[in-house]
Every structure is written in C-alpha cells, then in structure tokens.
C-alpha cells in the first residue's frame with residue numbers, strides 16, 4: 001500500500017498555486033484597460049472572476065470599473081481591503097483596481113488570496129503627482145510574480161510617460177481622477193508642484 005504517495009499525487013493534481021500580477025503606471029497609461037482585458041480573457045476561459053474597487057473612486061460608475069477609453073467591467077465597491085477575502089470564496093480570479101487607494105493591509109490580503117490558490121490581478125498608480133512611490137504599490141510590486149509597467153504618452157513631447165502631472169490647484173494626494181486635474185508627462189516635462 002502506498003496511500004501516502006497517492007495522497008501526494010492528489011495534492012499535486014488538485015491544489016493549484018495562485019499568484020499575484022501587478023499592473024502599475026501613471027494616469028492615462030491604460031492600467032484599468034489592461035486589467036479589464038485580462039479579466040475578460042479569464043472569463044472566456046470559463047474561470048470565475050470577481051473585481052473590486054475602493055469606495056473613494058466613484059468618478060464614472062458605482063458598479064463597474066471603467067477605463068479612460070470607456071471600457072467597463074462589473075465590479076463591487078468596498079470601503080476597505082479587509083472586506084475582500086470574505087467575498088472571494090467562489091472565485092478563481094480576483095481583480096483589484098485603484099490599489100493605491102487601499103491601505104497597506106491590501107498587501108497581506110493579496111498574499112492570502114494568492115496563497116489560497118487564486119490568481120490576483122492588481123492595478124494601481126505606482127507614483128503620486130510628486131513622483132513619489134504610492135503605497136501600497138511598492139510592497140505589491142515586491143511580492144508579485146508578474147509585473148507590467150504601463151506607460152502613457154507625454155502631453156508635451158509625445159515620449160513614453162510614467163509620471164502624472166497635477167495641473168489643478170488641489171493638493172490632495174488622493175484627488176480622484178479626472179482628466180481636468182492631471183496629465184501624463186515624461187521625466188523631462190514633469191514638474192513637482194508643491
């Protein structure tokens with residue numbers, strides 16, 4: 001009898017390893033669009049998908065994530081990252097948009113979800129408008145298996161841009177979104193407004 005061996009084989013066959021994918025970049029770099037593309041492909045592959053976004057982001061839709069190019073996918077809005085795990089039992093692929101608006105607790109939650117065998121796809125701004133790393137993205141980038149840096153186009157010179165220029169007088173770090181307050185800029189044309 002070698003039941004032990006059969007058990008190991010079963011574990012190997014049935015327990016799937018999860019992982020974390022991070023999509024990071026400036027505003028207007030297509031992060032949400034890329035997240036939606038991956039989630040749609042998973043859905044086509046008949047995987048059960050679920051997408052979350054933080055409550056702070058209600059610029060276009062309360063029930064969907066929406067890219068600047070107006071693609072959308074249904075999502076659930078949560079007040080904090082701690083609400084996410086309980087809502088994930090029935091899903092294999094978890095999408096999280098606007099990760100920079102969740103606190104550092106999102107890092108442990110992504111680890112936990114990936115440890116339990118799920119594919120976790122997280123999109124977020126990697127720098128604030130002062131070009132400072134935007135937590136918890138640095139920590140997420142460190143623990144992720146796969147990283148995609150998306151680049152926008154500098155509105156001044158057309159070069160690839162990974163920075164977000166604030167062009168309004170607001171100085172909130174988490175000023176939510178609109179095209180009116182921010183522009184994508186390259187390193188050369190980005191200036192820090194205090």
Ligand SMILES: [Zn+2]
Pocket residue numbers: 154155156157158159185186187188189
């Ligand atoms: Zn430029």
